[in-house]
Structures are given as C-alpha cells and as structure tokens.
Amino acid sequence: MSDMKKRNEFIDNLIGRMTVEEKVGQCFTFSWRGSLVTPAVKALIEKLHVGGLRIEPYTAESARSTYYGKSLADTDYEQPEGYTDMPKTYFTAKTPGNYIMPSEYAERINRLQGIATSCPAGIPLNICADNEGACTNDYQFGGMPGYPALMGLAATGDLELTEKVGKAIGQQLRAVGITMLHSPVCDINVNAANPEIRFRGFSDDPEMCADYVAAFSKGLIAGGIIPMAKHYPGRGDSSTDAHYELEQINVDKERLHDVELRPYKRMIAEGCLKGVMTCHSAYPLVVGEDLPATLSKVLVTDILRNELGFDGVITSDAMGMGAIVNRYGLPNACVMALKAGVNLMLCKSDDETREQVYYRMLDAVRSDEVTMELLEGSVRKVLEAKYDQGLFENAQVDAAAASAYVRNDEILGVAQQAAERSLTLMRDEDNLLPLSQDKKVLIIEQLKMAEFTPNDIYQGHWRFNAEILKHSDNVINADCTFIPTAEECDFLCDVAKEADVVVVTNFFWRHAGNKANAELVERLIAEGNKVVVVTNDPYAEGAPATAGTVLNCWSLMGESLQEVAATLYGKKEATGTLPVNNYQAYAGKTGEAEDLVPA
Incomplete structure (x- = not known):
C-alpha cells in the first residue's frame, strides 16, 4: 500500500468514527496563555475537542481579559440547545507569565497532548506559535536565542543563512513541543506608512520576498515545523492595522498575481507551502465587495485552492481583530470563514467567546447552514497536516532534553551569525x-x-x-x-x-x-x-x-x-x-x- 493510500484510509476511518462535536472542535485553534494546565485549558480539549492551541506563555490566562481593548463576547448571542459554560480562570490578564524553562514547558505540552490522545477520537493537538524574529516570539524562555526580524535576514543577503535560521527556529520550537508556526510573513511592504507589517516582511521587492520566504520555509520544514505563510493574499500595501479596522487594498487581480501572490506561487512551485494564514484586509477590486479576505470564498477557495492549486491547511489570522468583529461578530464570522474555505479558525480571546464560536458552528452544522461535506473536507485538511507531521504516531517530545537542546552550540552559532550579518x-x-x-x-x-x-x-x-x-x-x-x-x-x-x-x-x-x-x-x-x-x-x-x-x-x-x-x-x-x-x-x-x- 502506498504512503498516500495509507494516509487516506487512516483519515477516512478516523472521520467516519468522529462525532459532529469532535469534527467542529477540530476547526478551532484557541489560545493557551500562561503555563498552568488549568481546568479551563483542559476543558478546551475534553469538552470543545479543540484542534489546536496557540501558546502565549508570557502572559496569564484570564476570563477577565480583553482583546485590543474590548470584550469580544457577542451580547446578542442566543445560546443554542446543549450550550455548556466552560471553566474560567480569573487571573489579571496583563500580569507577566511565570518564567518557565523549555523542559518544564515541554512537560506541560506533553501532558496536554496526553489528554487529547486519551479522548475517544484520540486526535493530537496542533501546538501553534508565532516567531518572526525580533520581538515577535511567543516562546522566548530559558536562554532560547533571538533572531533578527525577517527583513533583517534579507539584509544579510544570504539565502543559505536564512534557511539555517528557519531550521534552527524550527528545531528549537519542535524540541519544546510546538508543531505549527504562524510564520513566515510573505507580505511585501510596498507601503512605507504600513503600521503593521514593516520589518516583519522581508522586503518591498516581490522577487526578493519570494526568494527569502521560500528559503525560510524550507528551513522551518527541515526543523520539523509546519510553516503557515501569512498574511494571504497580502498586508504589505496597507496604511491601517487590521487589529483595529478593515483596510481596503485597491489592487486589481493582475497586480495581485504579480506582486502580492508571488511568494505563494514560488513556494507552491518549490514544494514548501504547507500552510497558509489568511488576512483580514478587503480586496474589493478582486472580490467585488469589501469583504475581509478571511471571509471571501473568491480569495480563499477560487484563487488559493483552485487557481494556485494549494492543497494544504488554511488558518485564519486571529478572528478577534477589529476588521472582523466590528462588522460581523465573532461567532458568525467563524461560520463565514469556514464557508469561505478556511480550515482552522484562530480565536485567541479567553472569555465566553470560546463557547460562543464553538456552539454557533455546531448549530450551523446541525441546521445544515454548513454542510457535513464542507465540514468534513475542512477537518480532513487539519488531520492531514497532523498525520504528515507524525503526530498520530507520537505527539510527545523528550521534555528532559528540551532545555539543553535550545542552547546547543550549532543553534547558538546560527543565531549569532544572523545577528552579526544583518x-x-x-x-x-x-x-x-x-x-x-x-x-x-x-x-x-x-x-x-x-x-x-x-x-x-x-x-x-x-x-x-x-x-x-x-x-x-x-x-x-x-x-x-x-x-x-x-x-x-x-x-x-x-x-x-x-x-x-x-x-x-x-x-x-x-x-x-x-x-x-x-x-x-x-x-x-x-x-x-x-x-x-x-x-x-x-x-x-x-x-x-x-x-x-x-x-x-x-x-x-x-x-x-x-x-x-x-x-x-x-x-x-x-x-x-x-x-x-x-x-x-x-x-x-x-x-x-x-x-x-x-x-
């Protein structure tokens, strides 16, 4: 039996025995803030059957938190049948998280993976993080070295070094138990007034950006991490921050293909586009309306899937950004994103929105607003990514070795070389x-x-x-x-x-x-x-x-x-x-x- 046929049979059998509740849960990535395995985070796995966790160990988990200054709870939300309140954690949200060494954190991720694989469906978690170099690091403890921003890697003029940096980042994070990285940034920063991307992208030149994005992604893959290229189709030509409002990027389809999509097409051609994160900007000249890309079937399914031929997993950017919730509300927006073709909805808030988005999606499936075919097709992409990474065989890491590994001589040497050359x-x-x-x-x-x-x-x-x-x-x-x-x-x-x-x-x-x-x-x-x-x-x-x-x-x-x-x-x-x-x-x-x- 070929490897592909073996994978397909495994996933067919798994989907066939999953409940609708488990299938809905696999479509979400919720945040795990801090480093304590609280009843709140355990319930995400056991009750909401969550597909993955976005780690944020530097801060405290709290139901009192807000996201960019506002609560994301939908005040008009009507609880459907079967709605269950989740456990809450009432820490002060802005309190710095506990300092935690890599080995200690890896032990806790192992514990969470053990809870997930002990559930009836036995599905491991995607453990997701951000690491774009510079100050964008979700895990930066215990002497884990830092790296220049992605634009700094391009400043080295060295694609080989960039690939080594990607591999070093991937190896360090994988040693801790992280499986999926919300990076690299593919945005071409053609707008110097851009408040959000700037040095997070490699360059303002599409070809240079494509070169470095491909090199960095190959390194991450070699390091054992699934890279999620972002922010599709592009946030580089923006003058506002999507965390606060919806930006309309007025470029036509020809320009979109020539500039914004060039890094994605390069990665597809070179076989290193394994995952994509969508953005919350509108492309009215391409779509025909001012709909955020995350909610646009034209951009996600028609162009990314059908025209470009991308076959991997697609995640949204954080659904709690103002560009989404100010117009659509969080629960409805998650349903819209799934219908557009997004497989994983990233929901980082820590209040009752977790129940709201889950049960709103479950209700949409039960009412046939979302078809079972669409839901299972989305779940399949999530499960394929986990299968290809070997998580069904072993989702655990050698926690005892993690602290020493993140500071091995080779990794430290790559980090220092990147700092010097940039x-x-x-x-x-x-x-x-x-x-x-x-x-x-x-x-x-x-x-x-x-x-x-x-x-x-x-x-x-x-x-x-x-x-x-x-x-x-x-x-x-x-x-x-x-x-x-x-x-x-x-x-x-x-x-x-x-x-x-x-x-x-x-x-x-x-x-x-x-x-x-x-x-x-x-x-x-x-x-x-x-x-x-x-x-x-x-x-x-x-x-x-x-x-x-x-x-x-x-x-x-x-x-x-x-x-x-x-x-x-x-x-x-x-x-x-x-x-x-x-x-x-x-x-x-x-x-x-x-x-x-x-x-």
Whole structure:
C-alpha cells in the first residue's frame, strides 16, 4: 500500500468514527496563555475537542481579559440547545507569565497532548506559535536565542543563512513541543506608512520576498515545523492595522498575481507551502465587495485552492481583530470563514467567546447552514497536516532534553551569525562611529514591556547596557519606558548635557501602539546633542530623517544587542544592506521628518 493510500484510509476511518462535536472542535485553534494546565485549558480539549492551541506563555490566562481593548463576547448571542459554560480562570490578564524553562514547558505540552490522545477520537493537538524574529516570539524562555526580524535576514543577503535560521527556529520550537508556526510573513511592504507589517516582511521587492520566504520555509520544514505563510493574499500595501479596522487594498487581480501572490506561487512551485494564514484586509477590486479576505470564498477557495492549486491547511489570522468583529461578530464570522474555505479558525480571546464560536458552528452544522461535506473536507485538511507531521504516531517530545537542546552550540552559532550579518549602518553623516573610549557616552535603553519579556540575562531588561559595559566604563547608564513620558524626556535631555555622545535605542514595537522612541530622539537632536540611533526599523519612526547616525540591528534581542555594542566601539563592522527602497532619507538637522518625501 502506498504512503498516500495509507494516509487516506487512516483519515477516512478516523472521520467516519468522529462525532459532529469532535469534527467542529477540530476547526478551532484557541489560545493557551500562561503555563498552568488549568481546568479551563483542559476543558478546551475534553469538552470543545479543540484542534489546536496557540501558546502565549508570557502572559496569564484570564476570563477577565480583553482583546485590543474590548470584550469580544457577542451580547446578542442566543445560546443554542446543549450550550455548556466552560471553566474560567480569573487571573489579571496583563500580569507577566511565570518564567518557565523549555523542559518544564515541554512537560506541560506533553501532558496536554496526553489528554487529547486519551479522548475517544484520540486526535493530537496542533501546538501553534508565532516567531518572526525580533520581538515577535511567543516562546522566548530559558536562554532560547533571538533572531533578527525577517527583513533583517534579507539584509544579510544570504539565502543559505536564512534557511539555517528557519531550521534552527524550527528545531528549537519542535524540541519544546510546538508543531505549527504562524510564520513566515510573505507580505511585501510596498507601503512605507504600513503600521503593521514593516520589518516583519522581508522586503518591498516581490522577487526578493519570494526568494527569502521560500528559503525560510524550507528551513522551518527541515526543523520539523509546519510553516503557515501569512498574511494571504497580502498586508504589505496597507496604511491601517487590521487589529483595529478593515483596510481596503485597491489592487486589481493582475497586480495581485504579480506582486502580492508571488511568494505563494514560488513556494507552491518549490514544494514548501504547507500552510497558509489568511488576512483580514478587503480586496474589493478582486472580490467585488469589501469583504475581509478571511471571509471571501473568491480569495480563499477560487484563487488559493483552485487557481494556485494549494492543497494544504488554511488558518485564519486571529478572528478577534477589529476588521472582523466590528462588522460581523465573532461567532458568525467563524461560520463565514469556514464557508469561505478556511480550515482552522484562530480565536485567541479567553472569555465566553470560546463557547460562543464553538456552539454557533455546531448549530450551523446541525441546521445544515454548513454542510457535513464542507465540514468534513475542512477537518480532513487539519488531520492531514497532523498525520504528515507524525503526530498520530507520537505527539510527545523528550521534555528532559528540551532545555539543553535550545542552547546547543550549532543553534547558538546560527543565531549569532544572523545577528552579526544583518547589522546595517543606514548612515553616519557626522562620523560619530566608532565611539572613542575618551568620549563620555550616555546610553539610553528602552525597557521592553514586562508582559512580553522573560527578564533573564539573555533577553531581559538592560541587556544593551550590559553589552556596552564590556567595551567601555566611560558611560552613563540610563533607561526609559518603551515610550517615555514627558517627565522622562525632560530628565534624560538634562542628563545628556553631561555626555559627549548619546546612544539611544529607538525600537518600534506594534504592541506599543505602533510607536517608537522618536520623540525623545528628535528632541535630543534638536537640543544639539551628538546622537547615535540604534533601531530595528528602517522607516521614518525608527530612523527619523533628522538623525544623522543610524545603526539598524533589526531586533531587540540580546544576540543583536551584543553585535551593536561591538560595532559601536569599532570591534566589528556592520555589513548588512537595506533590502527596501522606500525608507526615509537623511535631511539634516533642519528638516522635519513628517514633511519629507520618502527616498
């Protein structure tokens, strides 16, 4: 019997004995926040038969949480027959999660997999995560190295290294028990004002993006992870954030194929497109209405499935984003997404919406609003992905070995090489670099938000200051909150009078309200200080046009900060090249950044 026939028979038999409740549950990915195996997360598996969990161990699970500032519960929701309230966890939602080592976390994932495979259907879980490099890391504990943002990998100019990074990320996460990665970002950032994608994508050039997306995906697959390429069909030409509102991207079908779809077509051609995540942007010139891509049968089924020939699993982006819930409500939107051709609905909220979306879908199947044929076809894609990854044979990992594995020499070497090779000197108009030992330097380091930060020696607070101190004692060590207050700016500008040079981090972070430290940077420059800007972002917010010296390390992670410190003091040279053309040019100290025309 061929391997394909064996797979088909296995899945046919499994679907044949699954209940309708189990089939509906396989269509959902819910979040598991924190690291405690609570009754709430166990009930997702035992009562809602969930297909997978999206991990977020850096924060606490809570039924009191909101998603981007609002509750997602549908106040008009009518409970159908059989509706059952789920257990709840009432922790404070914004409290940082417990620090948990890889081996400890792997043990808990093993426990959850054991619960899933002990249920009547015996179906293992997809354990999903985000890891796009830089600050987008759902698991970053126990010395797991950090990597540059994807645009930073393109800055290395090295496809082979990019594939190695993908493999290293995949190996580390798989060792912990993670099976599916919501990455890579395929969006071509053609809009320099994009608040959401920016350095998360590889480039503003479609061909370069296709090259690097394929290399990175091949690495993830080699590392044992299913990559979910996102955000289909593309979020690069956007000027708003889908977390808050629906963006209409007014491109026609010819442009869509030539630009946005090029990375997906490349991956299909090279056999490395295993999964796709849809976006919540509207393409009215392609679809004929302002319907989010996730809810569009034209984009998901007609184009992705039928025209491009994609045969893998399709997941939605988080269904709780404003672009979806503000118009359709979460339970109805999940039904619409399934009907459009999405196989997995990603629902990250932690309140009663879990029951609402599940029972709304179950009711849709029972009423024949969703046909059994459609439901089973979707479930088949989910099960095929799990089968192909070997999860039905063994969903467990060697938990005891996980902590040592994530810090093996080969993986650490790849991470450090990527940090070094990506470092890009955008400009040094005033010849401030390298820094001289006889110059007093004020170091101003943004403190990462504690909710997302494992506060250890590897990735925690003050890592940049610690790296600088390896090269010079003639420094003033300082910090500020990620977006400093007016009082902090006043204080730091006063301290700057004591220094010959100011080195200030100007990192951009989506979770900081799509902001950077640019206000403090521009004030320091305006007051006549010699300023070196260290950033992760090549656009106006990260590299203000008034800043004459800008060093881009593409990351907030310790590995990159180590390379920055060495480069600032002349021990290493920045060899990266900008993989984008639409960044902002230097205008001298007389220009105002917001009035400049992008280069």
